[in-house]
Amino acid sequence: MTATVKEPQKEGSYKVDAIKEGVVIDHIPPKKALKVLEILGLAELDNVVIVGMNFSSKKMKMKDVVKIEKRVLTKDETDKISLIAPSASVSVIKDFKVVEKRHVEVPDEVKKVIQCPNPNCITQSNGVKSYFHIVKKTSPLQARCHYCEKIFDEKEFLF
Amino acid sequence: MNNNLFISLSVPLIFNMHFKDRDLISINDLSKEEILFLLDQAKKVEAFSHAKRFGLLQGKIMASLFFEPSTRTRLSFSSSMEGLGGRVIGFDDEKTTSVKKGESLFDTIKMVEQYADVIVMRHPRDGAARLAAEASSKPIINAGDGANQHPTQTLLDLFSILKTQGKLEGLNIAMVGDLKYGRTVHSLAMALSHFDCNLFFVAPPMLRMPKQYLDELRRKGMTVSEHEKMEDVLGKVDVLYMTRIQQERFPDPADYEKVKHVYRLTRKGLTNVKPNLKIMHPLPRINEISTLVDETPYAYYFQQAGNGIPVRQALILQIMGVQL
The missing domain is CATH 3.40.50.1370 (Aspartate/ornithine carbamoyltransferase)
Structure with a gap:
């Protein structure tokens, strides 16, 4: 989808600068922004990252917002945050304008996003990266560990 | 055994099942047709004489990796392989292996695959066999992983x-x-x-x-x-x-x-x-x-x-x- 509207300036966004090129992830549940950055692997990059936490929101009461300069995130990348931020929206910014806006969707599988809650799972040792298949995509979500095959409800997810 | 018992299984056997070099990690990896095919194959093997069975896997080696104790399953796999004319190498106590020195399961499997044609393993951790299958280019048969699958x-x-x-x-x-x-x-x-x-x-x-x-x-x-x-x-x-x-x-x-x-x-x-x-x-x-x-x-x-x-x-x- 393409559009020429300006990057949204509402719900407290006046507190952080608009970006010229990059991505804005909005409507992240409060206090989850840092985890979102970690899941997306952005905390280790050199790009300018603006993090806003606990903004007031009409829709969510409180929300976090993340803006990443000079970085394009694919749908597959941003869908990885759907387990922790199911209502998040992603806006791609070019020359201060929103050229694409999308909502995150729950993917079929996620790697390195949630840890297996099973204390006897092989992923708890041996440096094995976690890998889950999402077996129920509607709330409450359910995910099956690729290794120990146990199915966990959303409330059991460990990020 | 009454051979007629298996007549009802013959229909799906017209399909060519592909098991060569496959892992068997979980029963959930097998379709109904594949399960019935394997049971029918077992019935055929059971009808073979010991002498006929003994010539089927001459020169092949099975690695038997038991990271936790087992009597029945370990002996059953060893007896099965040796009854087919193959050889068995391995261990039944991880304390005598490099795992005790801190070697990862991944590395252990990468080493063992150099020595064997098929690897049978039991491990106390859930999911260990799936990880081993990812590490190994040789087929892995799960002989029990923690409380998960057998x-x-x-x-x-x-x-x-x-x-x-x-x-x-x-x-x-x-x-x-x-x-x-x-x-x-x-x-x-x-x-x-x-x-x-x-x-x-x-x-x-x-x-x-x-x-x-x-x-x-x-x-x-x-x-x-x-x-x-x-x-x-x-x-x-x-x-x-x-x-x-x-x-x-x-x-x-x-x-x-x-x-x-x-x-x-x-x-x-x-x-x-x-x-x-x-x-x-x-x-x-x-x-x-x-x-x-x-x-x-x-x-x-x-x-x-x-x-x-x-x-x-x-x-x-x-x-x-x-x-x-």
Whole structure:
């Protein structure tokens, strides 16, 4: 989808600068922004990252917002945050304008996003990266560990 | 065995099943047709003479990696391979290996794959076999990973049910004992979901069948019910699948003490059962089946263990690409 509207300036966004090129992830549940950055692997990059936490929101009461300069995130990348931020929206910014806006969707599988809650799972040792298949995509979500095959409800997810 | 029992299985066998170089990690990796194909192959192997079997895998090597203790499964796999003319290398105590020095499972498997044509492994961690399969270019057969899966036990259980009942569809099957930690009952229940059976789960409240399996079975349209007393189901079932209360799986020893003697099957308890009833058990038993039951026509657990040989031989042969 393409559009020429300006990057949204509402719900407290006046507190952080608009970006010229990059991505804005909005409507992240409060206090989850840092985890979102970690899941997306952005905390280790050199790009300018603006993090806003606990903004007031009409829709969510409180929300976090993340803006990443000079970085394009694919749908597959941003869908990885759907387990922790199911209502998040992603806006791609070019020359201060929103050229694409999308909502995150729950993917079929996620790697390195949630840890297996099973204390006897092989992923708890041996440096094995976690890998889950999402077996129920509607709330409450359910995910099956690729290794120990146990199915966990959303409330059991460990990020 | 009555050969007619397997006539109904011949239809799916027109399909060419591809098992060569495949791993067997979970019973959930097999379709209904693949399960029936392997059972039919086991029946063929069982009919072969020892001499004929012995020539099938000459020169092949199986690595037997047992990171936790096992008697039955380890011996059954070794006997199966050696009965096919192959050789077995490996260990049955990780304390004597480089794992003790801190070697990762991934590295251990990458090393062993250089030495063997097929790898059989048991490991105390859930999911270890899946990880091993990712590390190995040689096929991995899961001989038990923690409380998760033990697919060849499930295949031999199905083979035993088929041999004794003549069918897998429409049976009443009770599973008794540790249904929470027991990987054999989890795998068997899921495998039976391919067939239209009624399942009775008998367990004390703290050892009930996990909700994940109950939900999945019901989602597949299975008729399942839960009970606390074995006597409630004894007269109704064709197969009584007993299990040991596994002390080693209990995080709290006090909980084990509460339930360790909760079920005990005696000869007297078998007075009003169906004539075709067969009692099965993955073994070892502790005291959940009286030794007096061994003398009844219902006892089948030792023959069941013996069925592991043709089933595992059939699987190994398929994985090694030997067509019967």
